[in-house]
Amino acid sequence: xxxxxxxxxxxxxxxxxxxxxxxxxxxxxxxxxxxxxxxxxxxxxxxxxxxxxxxxxxxxxxx
Numbered sequence: 001x002x003x004x005x006x007x008x009x010x011x012x013x014x015x016x017x018x019x020x021x022x023x024x025x026x027x028x029x030x031x032x033x034x035x036x037x038x039x040x041x042x043x044x045x046x047x048x049x050x051x052x053x054x055x056x057x058x059x060x061x062x063x
Contacts, residue, residue: 006033
């Protein structure tokens with residue numbers, strides 16, 4: 001699973017150079033990003049995948 005929409009994604013669509021910004025290195029999620037997280041959570045539980053997950057590897061980044 002890839003991360004949800006972060007502020008860096010929105011800024012990067014406007015200006016690709018924004019991806020190089022240190023301020024956006026550990027960007028927070030946008031409201032849409034939080035909705036994507038919620039939707040994925042619901043899908044994982046409803047589909048039964050949740051019961052088969054053996055390992056979760058995460059990044060230390062906020063997004």
